[in-house]
Amino acid sequence: MLDTVSSADRPAVGAGPAPESAAAPRRRPGIRVSNASVTYRNGLTALKSASFEVPHGSIAALVGVNGSGKSTLFKAIMGFAPLSEGRIEILGTSVAEALRANAVAYVPQSEEVDWNFPVLVEDVVMMGRYGKMGFFRRPSKADHAAVAEALSRVAMADYRKRQIGELSGGQKKRVFLARALAQDGRVILLDEPFTGVDVGTEDAIVNLLRELAAEGRVMLVSTHNLGSVPEFCDYTVLLKRTVLASGPTREVFTRANLETAFGGVLRHFDLAVGDNAGATGILTDDERPFVVFPDPDPGTDVEAADIRSAPSAGPKDAGGAR
Ligand SMILES: Nc1ncnc2c1ncn2[C@@H]1O[C@H](COP(=O)(O)OP(=O)(O)OP(=O)(O)O)[C@@H](O)[C@H]1O
Numbered sequence: 001m002l003d004t005v006s007s008a009d010r011p012a013v014g015a016g017p018a019p020e021s022a023a024a025p026r027r028r029p030g031i032r033v034s035n036a037s038v039t040y041r042n043g044l045t046a047l048k049s050a051s052f053e054v055p056h057g058s059i060a061a062l063v064g065v066n067g068s069g070k071s072t073l074f075k076a077i078m079g080f081a082p083l084s085e086g087r088i089e090i091l092g093t094s095v096a097e098a099l100r101a102n103a104v105a106y107v108p109q110s111e112e113v114d115w116n117f118p119v120l121v122e123d124v125v126m127m128g129r130y131g132k133m134g135f136f137r138r139p140s141k142a143d144h145a146a147v148a149e150a151l152s153r154v155a156m157a158d159y160r161k162r163q164i165g166e167l168s169g170g171q172k173k174r175v176f177l178a179r180a181l182a183q184d185g186r187v188i189l190l191d192e193p194f195t196g197v198d199v200g201t202e203d204a205i206v207n208l209l210r211e212l213a214a215e216g217r218v219m220l221v222s223t224h225n226l227g228s229v230p231e232f233c234d235y236t237v238l239l240k241r242t243v244l245a246s247g248p249t250r251e252v253f254t255r256a257n258l259e260t261a262f263g264g265v266l267r268h269f270d271l272a273v274g275d276n277a278g279a280t281g282i283l284t285d286d287e288r289p290f291v292v293f294p295d296p297d298p299g300t301d302v303e304a305a306d307i308r309s310a311p312s313a314g315p316k317d318a319g320g321a322r
Pocket residue numbers: 040041042044046064065066067068069070071072073
C-alpha cells in the first residue's frame with residue numbers, strides 16, 4: 001500500500017527543503033535510490049552504484065551531459081531497466097508495487113513520440129487513465145472528468161479534439177503533462193520538458209510543477225536548462241554514470257560541481273567587472289545559461305541567478321569559453 005502525504009510533509013514551495021535538526025522528523029523520501037547499477041545487454045554499465053533521495057513534495061533536477069545515464073535512471077525508476085545491484089524505492093515501496101499502484105507517470109521527450117500517429121489530444125490524456133480502467137478500457141464518467149480537469153489545468157481544454165500532431169512543441173508538452181495529471185501520478189518523471197518551448201510556456205510549466213509539489217507529488221526533471229534549475233528545483237542530482245552529488249540545490253548546484261559533471265562540454269565565461277578581482281561566471285551547455293555571481297563572503301554559499309538570454313556585453317575573457 002502506498003503511503004499518503006500529509007501537509008506536514010510538504011516543504012514551502014520554492015523555499016527549498018527545511019533544514020533538518022536532530023529534533024525534526026526526517027522527511028519521508030519520495031524516491032530513494034540506493035547503490036543502483038544498470039548494465040545493458042551489450043555489457044555497458046550506464047549507471048554504477050547510484051544513490052540519492054528526493055523527498056515528498058519536491059522538484060528535483062536531474063542534470064548531466066548526454067550519455068550520463070539520465071534516461072537509464074528514468075527507465076530503472078519505471079521498471080524498464082532491471083538493476084544489476086542496489087534498490088529503488090518509490091514512496092516507500094518497491095518499483096514493482098509503485099507501478100502496480102500506477103504511481104509513476106512519465107512525460108516523454110518529443111523525439112520519443114510518433115507525432116504522425118492519428119490520435120486526438122483527449123485520447124492521449126485518456127491514456128493516463130488506462131491503469132484505472134477495466135479490461136475493455138471503457139472510460140467512465142470519472143475518467144472523462146479527470147481528462148477534462150487535466151486539460152484545463154494545462155490550459156489545453158480548447159484543443160481536446162485536435163490531432164496531437166497538429167500542435168506546437170509547447171502544446172504537445174502540456175498535453176503529456178495533462179496525461180500525467182489524469183493518471184494522478186504521485187511521482188512524475190519529466191524528460192527535457194523545456195526543450196523547444198518558449199519562455200511563456202516554460203513559466204507555465206514551472207508554475208504547474210510548483211503546484212504539483214505543493215500537493216505532495218515528487219517531480220524528477222531531466223534538463224539541460226541549467227539557468228532554470230536554481231529557480232524552481234529544490235533538489236539537484238548531478239549524474240555522470242553515477243551520482244556525483246545530490247541534495248538541496250543551493251548546496252549541490254555549484255560551479256565546481258557543474259564543472260566536474262560537465263567537464264569540457266560546459267561553456268564557461270567569466271565576466272570581469274572593472275578591476276574587480278571576483279568575476280561573474282556564466283555556465284551553459286547551450287540552453288538557458290546559469291550565472292554565478294562573485295561570492296561577497298568567501299566561505300558561504302555561492303550566489304546564483306539565472307538569465308534568460310546572454311548579456312548584451314560580450315564576455316570579457318578571464319578564462320574564456322572552454
Ligand atoms: N538500450 C541500450 N542498450 C545499450 N546501451 C544503451 C542503451 N540505452 C542507452 N545506452 C547507453 O547508456 C549510456 C547512457 O545513456 P542514457 O540514454 O541513459 O543517457 P542520457 O543521460 O539520457 O543522455 P541524453 O542527455 O543524450 O538523453 C549511453 O552510453 C548510451 O549509449
